[in-house]
Amino acid sequence: MKEPEALLELEARRAAAREMGGADAVAKWHSKGRMTARERIEAFCDAGSFNELGMLTGKGRYTADGHLQDFTPASSVIGNGNVEGRGLMVVADDFTLRGGSSEGAVAEKWIYAERMALEFRMPLVRFVDSVGGSVKILEQAGRTKIPGYALWPSTALMGAVPVASVAFGACVGLGAIRAIGAHFSVMVKGQAQVFAAGPPVVKQGLGHDIGKEELGGHQLCTQVSGAIHNVAEDEHDALSQVRRFLSYLPGNAWETPPRRVTGDDPKRREPALNTLVPDNPRRIYAARKIVEAVCDTSSLFEIAPGFGASLRTYLARLDGHAVGVMLGDPAVMGGALTRAAAQKMERFVDLCDNFHLPIVNLVDQPGAMIGLDAERAGTLLAAAKAGAAIEQASVPWISIVVRRAFGLAGSMLGPWNGPNGTSLNHRFAWPSARWGSIPIEGGVAAAYKREIEAAPDPLARRQELEAYYQRLSSPFRTAEAFGVVDIIEPADTRALLCRWARDAARLTQTQLGPKRRSLR
Amino acid sequence: MAIEKIPSPVTGIVWKQLVQVGEQLAEGDTLYLVESMKMEIPVTMPRDGRVTALLVKEEDSVAENQDVAEIE
Numbered sequence: 033m034k035e036p037e038a039l040l041e042l043e044a045r046r047a048a049a050r051e052m053g054g055a056d057a058v059a060k061w062h063s064k065g066r067m068t069a070r071e072r073i074e075a076f077c078d079a080g081s082f083n084e085l086g087m088l089t090g091k092g093r094y095t096a097d098g099h100l101q102d103f104t105p106a107s108s109v110i111g112n113g114n115v116e117g118r119g120l121m122v123v124a125d126d127f128t129l130r131g132g133s134s135e136g137a138v139a140e141k142w143i144y145a146e147r148m149a150l151e152f153r154m155p156l157v158r159f160v161d162s163v164g165g166s167v168k169i170l171e172q173a174g175r176t177k178i179p180g181y182a183l184w185p186s187t188a189l190m191g192a193v194p195v196a197s198v199a200f201g202a203c204v205g206l207g208a209i210r211a212i213g214a215h216f217s218v219m220v221k222g223q224a225q226v227f228a229a230g231p232p233v234v235k236q237g238l239g240h241d242i243g244k245e246e247l248g249g250h251q252l253c254t255q256v257s258g259a260i261h262n263v264a265e266d267e268h269d270a271l272s273q274v275r276r277f278l279s280y281l282p283g284n285a286w287e288t289p290p291r292r293v294t295g296d297d298p299k300r301r302e303p304a305l306n307t308l309v310p311d312n313p314r315r316i317y318a319a320r321k322i323v324e325a326v327c328d329t330s331s332l333f334e335i336a337p338g339f340g341a342s343l344r345t346y347l348a349r350l351d352g353h354a355v356g357v358m359l360g361d362p363a364v365m366g367g368a369l370t371r372a373a374a375q376k377m378e379r380f381v382d383l384c385d386n387f388h389l390p391i392v393n394l395v396d397q398p399g400a401m402i403g404l405d406a407e408r409a410g411t412l413l414a415a416a417k418a419g420a421a422i423e424q425a426s427v428p429w430i431s432i433v434v435r436r437a438f439g440l441a442g443s444m445l446g447p448w449n450g451p452n453g454t455s456l457n458h459r460f461a462w463p464s465a466r467w468g469s470i471p472i473e474g475g476v477a478a479a480y481k482r483e484i485e486a487a488p489d490p491l492a493r494r495q496e497l498e499a500y501y502q503r504l505s506s507p508f509r510t511a512e513a514f515g516v517v518d519i520i521e522p523a524d525t526r527a528l529l530c531r532w533a534r535d536a537a538r539l540t541q542t543q544l545g546p547k548r549r550s551l552r
Numbered sequence: 553m554a555i556e557k558i559p560s561p562v563t564g565i566v567w568k569q570l571v572q573v574g575e576q577l578a579e580g581d582t583l584y585l586v587e588s589m590k591m592e593i594p595v596t597m598p599r600d601g602r603v604t605a606l607l608v609k610e611e612d613s614v615a616e617n618q619d620v621a622e623i624e
Contacts, residue, residue, distance in 0.1 A: 314592045401589070
């Protein structure tokens, strides 16, 4: 039987869409070692699970008598697919069509995908590869418009469903915002740049000659500005990082994170932790060994390892339950809460609170970073906002003070009141812990300035006073007053945390739904 | 081999200089200890190499990312 003409036309239009920017453009793209939008989706989703939507969107050219001459597809591919059996929405820019720019885009299409993620409460994944706006859309539309997209639910999405993005190549203007506005973002090393405007615009506006990698490459974005969380070695690595990220998260804010039993003994003791923290308080140690020892084997996934690294943030598992872990790292900036670390903390706490990931805080906090550079950077404002995020978090929380907890930043080890004013402030300590409003060394020098100066041997007097205060600051004295729930043997930390993670997972089942927050 | 400058990872005061010009060192070896936030933060070799210049001395103040040594 002969196919009806309309069906033939449907197939012809679909075939044109599958060709993307055409054989030459695709070959050129492949020669750069890059996957097309469709290949990226195929590599990302479970085999055969992707269901494309809007394949017929684009621009048809017609003969004078109204017959289709040719068809150029829109520069994004959208649809729903599965990752590890769970549904999500994907939006993938197609660079082979006019650089993925607005010129070749049909905004309604990619916005529809984002709205569908919101309405169907599915995670959203963006594969960004777009040079941004093109002046040629003025000619197409015959007018200019006030910038923006009325129906794009970019902020609402962030409270409702996990949003992840991959910066595959150029991410300029709107492309940059779509890459950055995610709970987890990753960029491909040497291949992706994220900026408000690229080198030609910077040259014209400011007269600066600067290369695109220097202006918005991975070093700037993941180590200096923090605009993007992680770096990927290549495209496949980027996709696997997003899959890994999503594996810890629920499909939306109304669900609990999936549990994955790893078989790792929840009562496993780690005697090496008993001697990890050096007696000399000035000595650093390998803080990462703590999280490696206490979390389920191979369950650690570090978010933003290059940014604000005096605070390390991980998604991890405790007896199979997904949790967020914060860890003070004394090897970076002495562990101080820098502006970058504070911003990282705020985002991480929000992520965990949004998606019911109980938070483990392993504290070694000397305080907010001090000095002129830190003051100029706005460290205090960033710290205050991080503190507010902690106070607004209602997700189960446990803190273990590993070593230091001093000053304003030291007070931020967990919610004191919580949004309902009933936070338990569940906190423990290792015997190596010391805390206080101010550290003893500087505190003694300030409070006893005159007495020390007047002493026959000022140095000896200062040391004597310091030793006296050190004895007073034994954590056991704090425990006597129940200022800390317990001081534990470090080797038993995993057992304590796994027990808590089971209780916490039960609690989160009663706390589902999106979180309301006031201004911070 | 090219000269490489080694920056301090942190703002602070040079507390200990642990090597001399001319010494051959391995990746991870410590050049200086910089005191910051009451901690001793090591400035370490990013790779194997020989120290060709030491740009700061004990008790000098250093800024984050300030070059403190050169190696080849």
